[in-house]
Amino acid sequence: VALLDEWAARFFEELDYVKEGQNATKFAQQMKKDLPQVVVPGTFPDYTSRRVLTSEWLDGEKLSESQATDVGTLVNVGVICYLKQLLETGFFHADPHPGNLIRTPDGRLAILDFGLMTQVDDEIKFGMIEAVSHLIHRDYEAIVQDFVTLQFIPPNTDLKPILPVLARVFDSALEGGGAKNINFQELAADLAQITFDYPFRIPPYFALIIRAISTLEGIALVGNRDFAIVDEAYPYISRRLLTDDTPRLRESLRYMVYGKTNVFDTDRLIDMLEALEDYQVASSSAMGDTHTAPRGTGSSSSNGNGNGNGSHATHSLNGTQPVIPFPFALPFPFPGGGLPFPGGAMGLSLVQASPFNALLPTSLTIGSSQQTAIMPPVRVSGASTQSRDALLFLVSPEGTWFRSFVMEELVKSVDALSRDQLHSVARQLGVANIPVPFLLPGASR
Numbered sequence: 001v002a003l004l005d006e007w008a009a010r011f012f013e014e015l016d017y018v019k020e021g022q023n024a025t026k027f028a029q030q031m032k033k034d035l036p037q038v039v040v041p042g043t044f045p046d047y048t049s050r051r052v053l054t055s056e057w058l059d060g061e062k063l064s065e066s067q068a069t070d071v072g073t074l075v076n077v078g079v080i081c082y083l084k085q086l087l088e089t090g091f092f093h094a095d096p097h098p099g100n101l102i103r104t105p106d107g108r109l110a111i112l113d114f115g116l117m118t119q120v121d122d123e124i125k126f127g128m129i130e131a132v133s134h135l136i137h138r139d140y141e142a143i144v145q146d147f148v149t150l151q152f153i154p155p156n157t158d159l160k161p162i163l164p165v166l167a168r169v170f171d172s173a174l175e176g177g178g179a180k181n182i183n184f185q186e187l188a189a190d191l192a193q194i195t196f197d198y199p200f201r202i203p204p205y206f207a208l209i210i211r212a213i214s215t216l217e218g219i220a221l222v223g224n225r226d227f228a229i230v231d232e233a234y235p236y237i238s239r240r241l242l243t244d245d246t247p248r249l250r251e252s253l254r255y256m257v258y259g260k261t262n263v264f265d266t267d268r269l270i271d272m273l274e275a276l277e278d279y280q281v282a283s284s285s286a287m288g289d290t291h292t293a294p295r296g297t298g299s300s301s302s303n304g305n306g307n308g309n310g311s312h313a314t315h316s317l318n319g320t321q322p323v324i325p326f327p328f329a330l331p332f333p334f335p336g337g338g339l340p341f342p343g344g345a346m347g348l349s350l351v352q353a354s355p356f357n358a359l360l361p362t363s364l365t366i367g368s369s370q371q372t373a374i375m376p377p378v379r380v381s382g383a384s385t386q387s388r389d390a391l392l393f394l395v396s397p398e399g400t401w402f403r404s405f406v407m408e409e410l411v412k413s414v415d416a417l418s419r420d421q422l423h424s425v426a427r428q429l430g431v432a433n434i435p436v437p438f439l440l441p442g443a444s445r
Contacts, residue, residue, distance in 0.1 A: 014115030017053035021045060023091075023114035024055070030089045031081065037287045038081050039102075039110035060110055064098035064219045074109045075220040076232060076282045081109070082212060083236045087129060090120040094208035096215050106288035118208045124150060126248045132230075132237055133252045137259045138174065140167045151203040152191075162198050169194070188214070235279035238272040242393075245401035253405060264409065276393060 013019055021043035028040035047054035063074060085092045095116035102110035127149035134142040144163050147153045169190045188210050194200045220227040241253040257269050393399045
């Protein structure tokens with residue numbers, strides 16, 4: 001009954017074109033900053049009524065029928081767009097059938113028809129991110145609790161009989177590549193089957209979400225049989241965890257890095273930083289001609305509509321020894337106001353692999369508790385693209401929360417290093433005159 005009520009309410013709202021025009025305007029504003037390549041036709045409110053919608057004309061072809069080589073790229077942009085709606089803004093376009101996803105002539109993604117929308121509250125948004133973190137670590141006991149949070153299981157239900165059933169479903173889904181290779185449509189079908197035998201239900205909001213995600217997955221699978229929606233979602237989720245300082249997502253990041261064993265997983269952290277780079281690449285792709293807006297991108301600015309084209313900031317590193325300015329106060333001055341990355345081979349003798357290593361380029365060989373971690377020359381110009389972007393992220397305003405997180409973990413693990421070893425590290429970094437222990441509680445200056 002609740003499912004029917006949800007559909008009925010949304011279908012009724014579709015009949016109000018004034019509301020649909022307002023939805024389009026709101027949606028465009030929410031995408032404007034992070035995804036300027038997502039095109040939304042502007043609405044003319046003065047010529048719109050409950051039964052008549054007047055909007056800008058948009059040239060293009062259905063994404064599902066396009067033979068262009070960038071369809072896969074546009075699908076990835078669509079995945080990011082829908083994840084942003086689902087996990088960030090909470091204002092979700094629930095009708096992305098093939099006729100509503102358009103490839104514009106300049107290679108951008110246009111979204112049409114904003115009559116069928118749904119609102120996702122914070123509890124559901126955070127719950128979904130937490131569930132992904134638990135799924136990656138195969139923590140099924142936590143996932144069962146997540147399903148209560150996400151309204152799949154009623155509160156106060158005895159979870160013991162459901163746990164082994166869900167474990168079998170997810171074990172099957174995770175075969176052949178782990179969480180990133182889950183087939184979302186098959187998983188949803190398996191979960192729906194559980195509803196016949198256990199107190200497990202498909203919540204009304206999820207019925208709209210699964211329809212949208214299945215459409216995107218279906219379009220993508222036509223051109224890429226290896227497409228996996230969870231794999232495409234991982235870069236966005238990594239970005240949220242690395243940049244969002246809300247308490248629940250802070251805990252999710254800690255869980256993602258430490259897992260069930262409560263042991264710091266450096267490889268996982270590096271994997272997330274590399275996924276962040278993948279997000280940056282995907283979110284800045286399919287930009288088309290953002291300086292000359294195609295028809296239908298909100299040229300009628302007086303109405304406050306359209307997707308609000310703007311320049312997209314990209315980072316490039318040139319030269320042989322760049323200096324990256326720090327956007328936050330340091331307790332000591334650097335000449336020129338930036339942080340120079342010194343050259344020359346450096347050997348760092350560590351008692352154990354610690355979170356400190358996660359700050360180093362991925363080419364670092366991490367030693368065991370009795371081995372030596374050898375770091376090659378740290379030159380930004382010679383590092384991989386992912387290493388460079390990771391360093392840029394670390395010193396950017398967006399990386400403020402992540403710097404705090406890493407520093408906390410560094411302080412926790414620093415007791416594994418003697419004071420002499422710290423000074424040895426400082427000398428090899430070329431900062432021997434800087435009071436290195438200033439970050440450490442109780443350390444002498």
